Amino acid sequence: MAKRVASYDGYYSLANLSADGRRGVALTKQKYREHVVVFDTAKGHVIAEQPLTTHPTVLSLSPDGKTVVFDDRKTIGGIPQEPEYAMFLVVWTVDKNTTQEFQIEDSYNDLAWTSNSQFATISFDKGSYWHVSAGETSPFTVGSRFGGGHYLIHQQKLMVFEHSLDKTTLFYADGFANPIEIPKRMFLWQQSIHSPYIPTRGIAISPNGQLCAILHNEERSLRDDPNLFKNKVAVWDMVNHQGIATLVGERELSALAWSPDSTRLLVSELNMDKKTSQIVLWNAITGQKQADFAQIDGLVDNIIWHGERVYISTQNIYVDPVLTVWEGK
Secondary structure, eight states: OOOEEEEEETOEEEEEEOTTSSEEEEEEEETTEEEEEEEETTTOOEEEEEEOSSOOSOEEEOTTSSEEEEEEEEEEEEETTEEEEEEEEEEEETTTTEEEEEEESSOOOEEEEOTTSOEEEEEEOTTSEEEEEETTSOOEEEEOSSOOEEEEEETTEEEEEEEOSSOEEEEEEGGGSSEEEOSSOOOOOOOOTTOTTOOTTOEEEOTTSSEEEEEEEEEOOTTTOTTOEEEEEEEEETTTTEEEEEEEESSEEEEEEEOTTSSEEEEEEEETTTTEEEEEEEETTTOOEEEEEEEEESOEEEEEEETTEEEEEEOSSSSOOEEEEEEOO
């Protein structure tokens, strides 16, 4: 087991860290109301916070640690008995504690940052389009054929993972414009739509940009598998467009993180009976389990491996939330 070096009570749903690892953004709850909180990762002290009206679907801290983007519901009219609400994308400048708000028509699925801290957001509507906007520029669209998925920005390129009924395809949106499929499609395992714990961060690109890992909780019939789920992590070589390893977990998977050297993965497995999560260390190249890294009370919703520290956060269910920090050499 790894050594735990710190615990920060009350923080949950850790979103991400700044590039230097000195700041993080997560959620807290105060008097039955959620807050977005930017904190000092060395001591856990609050740097700044913003109250929320609803639980955000988008929450992210910029690489330079100066800006947080999240969505929230706000009152725009009506009467006290029947108020009218709208969703807004909030851009919060942390050190100045100022915000800009942009009204949006539907909720955003995710947000990613370029290395120079310019953000892009994507939402999905009934017309099967991804709406992409960067900062204050006008929105534009990237065509989506299957109508659902995840995306990442890596080395200034938008990478879209689209999920259909039987496969997932990775393609690049060159310059945030026309989608271009890679020469050979990457057929990844789809997420189980029946699982209540589909991870929000089930896809991760290795720090060297060459490998992609995706979580998969596959539902099977009781006749085929008494454990109901076949839980895997597929590791793909994005340079040669081929799978290189498959990691098979014992229970429901909820989060994963790459090591800084792009050779290992930490994967969280949920034990529903005990309401605990086992963090397992895997060799991402060979697909072999190396060690049990840590055991956490509750459902782990994110793992961040930054330098020699691993940050593990839980959802605000089962137990009182706590963000734990571990040695990660």
